[in-house]
Amino acid sequence: MTADTTPDEPAGILLVDDMEDNLIALEAVLASLNEPLVRARSGEEAMEALLRRRFALILLDVRMPGMDGFETAARIKRLDRSKDVPIIFLTGTDEDDSGFAFRGYATGAADFLTKPFDPWVLRAKVSVFLDLHRKNRQLERMLARQRTEQAEVDARLAALEAHLAARATPDVPALRAQVAELRARMAGGQVS
Numbered sequence: 001m002t003a004d005t006t007p008d009e010p011a012g013i014l015l016v017d018d019m020e021d022n023l024i025a026l027e028a029v030l031a032s033l034n035e036p037l038v039r040a041r042s043g044e045e046a047m048e049a050l051l052r053r054r055f056a057l058i059l060l061d062v063r064m065p066g067m068d069g070f071e072t073a074a075r076i077k078r079l080d081r082s083k084d085v086p087i088i089f090l091t092g093t094d095e096d097d098s099g100f101a102f103r104g105y106a107t108g109a110a111d112f113l114t115k116p117f118d119p120w121v122l123r124a125k126v127s128v129f130l131d132l133h134r135k136n137r138q139l140e141r142m143l144a145r146q147r148t149e150q151a152e153v154d155a156r157l158a159a160l161e162a163h164l165a166a167r168a169t170p171d172v173p174a175l176r177a178q179v180a181e182l183r184a185r186m187a188g189g190q191v192s
Helices: 020-032 043-052 069-078 095-107 119-166 171-186
Strands: 013-016 036-038 057-061 087-091 111-114
Touching: 013 020, 020 119, 036 043, 036 057, 036 069, 036 111, 057 069, 057 119, 069 087, 069 095, 087 095, 087 119, 095 111, 111 119, 119 171
Parallel strands: 013 036, 013 057, 057 087, 087 111
Antiparallel strands: none
């Protein structure tokens, strides 16, 4: 497994459940999405997986021995690299779902589903989160490109200003005014 995902690599989905049958069911439901699916059978394994790579989404069982889903989610949200990763809690509890849901949302859950879940609903919800992840990554790349282009323009303007400062012609003040105006327009996002 790679240490991290590249910009165009699918980030994948982390599946966290202590029951093998549940992991198999999740993989069967999500296989058609063609995203990497990474298994973790405990909260500890989930934390290790998060240190090895980034994920677009985490499906997290609430009831697990040792570190339960709520504690795992709290730890996930404390890590800088995973604090913004959406978590969908899954539980098969017979207890008051509203209490589990409230606790789940309080620890950073984006959604909460009760097992047995409807495969179509789960796949649709996961698809929405994957789409949001892709759009965020695309926006991040666009912003990085824009910052690079802005730095290149700033460097060219600085070189032009230096060149103008070295020249002793009557046009220099007018050209400096034009450069200043161009800089002001760029800062205001008005360059076309």
